[in-house]
Amino acid sequence: MDASSALPVSRARRFARIWRPNATMRILVQGLLLSAAGVWLLIYHGLPLQLTPWSQAIVNAIVSHVYPLTGQADTAVVLFREENLTQLDASFPVPYERHVDVLDALAAYRPAAVFIDFAFMDPRPADDVKRLGHAICRLRDSRQDEQRTVAVFLAAAPPAEGPSPRPAGGIPRELLACATPVDAQMDAERGVSGVITYAACRQEPCQGTPSMPSAAFAMHHARVGSVDRALTGPRDAEPMEIIWANGLSPLNEKWMQCRPPLAAVGLVAAVEDLMTLWDNPLATKRKCPYTHTVSVVHLLGPFDPDVKQAVGDKAVFYGASFVMAGDRVASPVYDDLPGVYLHAMAYDNLRSYGPDYKRAEQHPASWVANVILLVFTVFLLLVADEPLLPARRLFGSGVIAAERAGYVKVAAIALAIASLALTVIARPKNPGVYLLPALVFGMLAFIHVVATRPLGPRGETTSAPVRFLTRCLLGGLIVAVVLASFLGVVKVAGFENGLLLVLLPGYFVYKAVVSRDWLFVVTSVLMLCSAVVCYLPPFNLGPRNIVGYVAFFEAARYLIKEANRVAEKYVALRAAYREPAQWGEWARLVPIADRIFTFLLRGDDKEDTDEGTAHLAVA
Amino acid sequence: MRERRIWLWPEIVGSALLALAGTAWGQEFNITGLRTDSVTLYRDCKMEQPVTVTKQQFEGQKWAARKDPNSALYFLLVRDNVNYCVKAFSVSTDQTVKVDKDSQCNARVAGAPPKSGAVRGVGEGCGK
Numbered sequence: 225m226d227a228s229s230a231l232p233v234s235r236a237r238r239f240a241r242i243w244r245p246n247a248t249m250r251i252l253v254q255g256l257l258l259s260a261a262g263v264w265l266l267i268y269h270g271l272p273l274q275l276t277p278w279s280q281a282i283v284n285a286i287v288s289h290v291y292p293l294t295g296q297a298d299t300a301v302v303l304f305r306e307e308n309l310t311q312l313d314a315s316f317p318v319p320y321e322r323h324v325d326v327l328d329a330l331a332a333y334r335p336a337a338v339f340i341d342f343a344f345m346d347p348r349p350a351d352d353v354k355r356l357g358h359a360i361c362r363l364r365d366s367r368q369d370e371q372r373t374v375a376v377f378l379a380a381a382p383p384a385e386g387p388s389p390r391p392a393g394g395i396p397r398e399l400l401a402c403a404t405p406v407d408a409q410m411d412a413e414r415g416v417s418g419v420i421t422y423a424a425c426r427q428e429p430c431q432g433t434p435s436m437p438s439a440a441f442a443m444h445h446a447r448v449g450s451v452d453r454a455l456t457g458p459r460d461a462e463p464m465e466i467i468w469a470n471g472l473s474p475l476n477e478k479w480m481q482c483r484p485p486l487a488a489v490g491l492v493a494a495v496e497d498l499m500t501l502w503d504n505p506l507a508t509k510r511k512c513p514y515t516h517t518v519s520v521v522h523l524l525g526p527f528d529p530d531v532k533q534a535v536g537d538k539a540v541f542y543g544a545s546f547v548m549a550g551d552r553v554a555s556p557v558y559d560d561l562p563g564v565y566l567h568a569m570a571y572d573n574l575r576s577y578g579p580d581y582k583r584a585e586q587h588p589a590s591w592v593a594n595v596i597l598l599v600f601t602v603f604l605l606l607v608a609d610e611p612l613l614p615a616r617r618l619f620g621s622g623v624i625a626a627e628r629a630g631y632v633k634v635a636a637i638a639l640a641i642a643s644l645a646l647t648v649i650a651r652p653k654n655p656g657v658y659l660l661p662a663l664v665f666g667m668l669a670f671i672h673v674v675a676t677r678p679l680g681p682r683g684e685t686t687s688a689p690v691r692f693l694t695r696c697l698l699g700g701l702i703v704a705v706v707l708a709s710f711l712g713v714v715k716v717a718g719f720e721n722g723l724l725l726v727l728l729p730g731y732f733v734y735k736a737v738v739s740r741d742w743l744f745v746v747t748s749v750l751m752l753c754s755a756v757v758c759y760l761p762p763f764n765l766g767p768r769n770i771v772g773y774v775a776f777f778e779a780a781r782y783l784i785k786e787a788n789r790v791a792e793k794y795v796a797l798r799a800a801y802r803e804p805a806q807w808g809e810w811a812r813l814v815p816i817a818d819r820i821f822t823f824l825l826r827g828d829d830k831e832d833t834d835e836g837t838a839h840l841a842v843a
Numbered sequence: 844m845r846e847r848r849i850w851l852w853p854e855i856v857g858s859a860l861l862a863l864a865g866t867a868w869g870q871e872f873n874i875t876g877l878r879t880d881s882v883t884l885y886r887d888c889k890m891e892q893p894v895t896v897t898k899q900q901f902e903g904q905k906w907a908a909r910k911d912p913n914s915a916l917y918f919l920l921v922r923d924n925v926n927y928c929v930k931a932f933s934v935s936t937d938q939t940v941k942v943d944k945d946s947q948c949n950a951r952v953a954g955a956p957p958k959s960g961a962v963r964g965v966g967e968g969c970g971k
Contacts, residue, residue: 311946329932332878481949511953519947524916526931526940559954
């Protein structure tokens with residue numbers, strides 16, 4: 225022991241000693257700070273939504289490839305366009321006589337169910353109302369020869385404040401003889417991405433109360449009946465978050481203006497388009513709706529096999545596209561659409577996903593998935609790059625511990641594979657729950673590898689200059705290929721697909737081949753697996769959340785490195801300047817600064833104590 | 844001396860197109876069935892003179908008809924020396940009746956429509 229240590233400690237000596245927490249305390253504090261930041265950013269603050277429009281562009285591209293076509297095949301919109309008024313020699317509002325024609329024409333094509341998105345509330349001659357009522361009844365009975373009834377639903381007005389002579393949503397009683405009123409109100413947009421929620425009924429809770437169902441839910445119930453995709457579960461009346469499918473409709477392409485983004489003629493126009501999209505990937509939205517659409521003029525014309533295919537035995541949504549009516553819906557995918565498409569898309573979601581439709585409110589299980597992802601991300605951040613000794617010990621860096629941890633790792637991988645196999649064989653109703661253990665065990669195994677990998681540079685076979693030049697060449701080549709492919713894909717399949725299919729994989733390859741950042745590579749793969757698991761029911765987290773976690777991981781990793789760099793600089797300064805006078809008026813704050821900066825340090829301690837004479841050294 | 848050639852191609856193509864258009868316009872076909880329980884015929888194409896024909900009444904008949912040159916939504920037919928119009932969707936025909944040109948080609952369904960004069964701001968769209 226140094227003799228000087230026996231001397232009474234003076235103020236100067238106390239100042240000279242750098243307060244330093246041990247590694248366990250540091251890892252605890254760093255873990256808590258990261259967890260708090262993660263909870264705040266990812267769960268409460270909604271970082272995933274803040275990443276819009278980029279994350280939304282990625283989501284759009286994914287949805288365009290994975291969204292099932294079940295709903296599209298069963299849904300049609302019959303649109304009364306403003307231009308049709310002239311063609312039909314009619315004026316606004318549409319005369320009931322024209323509606324009678326449309327409903328009769330619909331009846332001739334024999335649909336399965338019809339939702340009429342017109343508010344029949346304004347006073348009209350009694351004869352007109354009567355005739356419309358009869359047309360609705362004819363539509364309902366149009367398939368009697370097949371022993372079937374066509375379900376007809378009418379849009380109801382918002383509930384009146386006081387007593388109303390028309391209690392059923394303001395609809396005349398004559399029109400309700402053969403039809404059912406349904407709620408057709410639109411929910412407000414949620415978040416910057418324009419995600420739209422869709423209620424199952426007018427007043428929650430929907431089940432067990434005489435609440436009016438919403439159009440899409442009523443249509444789905446009428447169409448699906450009691451088959452396996454019926455909504456009968458306790459959570460099947462919860463509000464939906466609409467997934468906007470964005471594929472093509474060959475029928476719509478036949479008669480609509482469907483210019484895809486970046487179809488501009490000429491290089492300058494294409495580059496201008498690209499710059500606009502780079503600034504805001506959602507700037508150029510789709511022009512053509514996803515739902516098969518015919519106009520009333522198509523319907524009223526001579527028999528058309530295309531119309532028959534679109535409307536016959538399908539769920540038909542009959543609505544209007546009038547500027548004056550103002551019934552428009554803005555979505556993350558399309559330029560604003562006539563309001564009837566909202567109901568059609570909600571129905572499409574129900575037909576495609578059945579009871580697994582995406583809920584607006586997260587399932588309790590999704591909180592579990594969120595916590596697991598957050599814990600994984602925080603652990604990874606703690607053990608990445610410069611793992612602290614306790615983390616390495618925990619995951620088995622010692623000889624005996626490593627042996628035990630090795631068994632645990634093998635067991636984890638085996639359990640992950642077993643969980644995966646079980647899911648494939650059993651095909652459970654909630655595959656996400658079955659796949660979660662696979663993900664967790666996979667993550668554990670990965671964290672183990674990260675924590676116990678040998679630190680320092682690996683043995684290189686080539687000299688540094690050769691390696692440097694090779695990487696430069698590779699980097700340049702990858703950038704050139706990615707750029708060329710990106711421009712090509714954008715031209716053919718749109719900006720979102722360019723982003724998903726070229727830019728992201730290109731960045732991945734760059735990190736793997738040029739940066740050799742295998743930590744990022746494996747984390748990305750795991751996060752991709754997480755995206756698949758979390759997308760499945762009951763989690764329904766959606767890829768946007770996963771983008772949030774990857775962004776958090778990358779940003780936090782960068783900040784941790786920066787914090788470590790600053791902390792090391794501070795500690796070096798502290799070691800060099802140990803007199804209070806050297807710190808001037810800030811000398812009083814130095815003990816507090818010690819406690820802040822030393823908590824930010826990464827890596828194992830080389831010394832356990834600092835008595836004021838030795839320099840603090842951090843590996 | 845160079846021989847002077849007379850190019851007849853434009854005239855020939857033009858005549859062929861006109862002939863085709865004329866054939867389409869005057870396409871004749873037979874109404875072979877009613878697609879709804881009853882169908883309304885409009886005497887002299889006047890909406891206030893409807894005549895209703897039921898499926899039972901039509902059974903076994905075949906009506907010669909042609910397209911209405913003024914509207915794609917009606918067919919014209921003559922019965923007992925009286926002209927009638929019938930809604931095109933309500934009957935089935937023995938051949939596909941082609942629409943000369945979809946009046947809605949290149950329709951724009953999504954996107955904010957241009958504002959009408961009543962709601963357009965002063966100077967809006969002037970590009971200044």
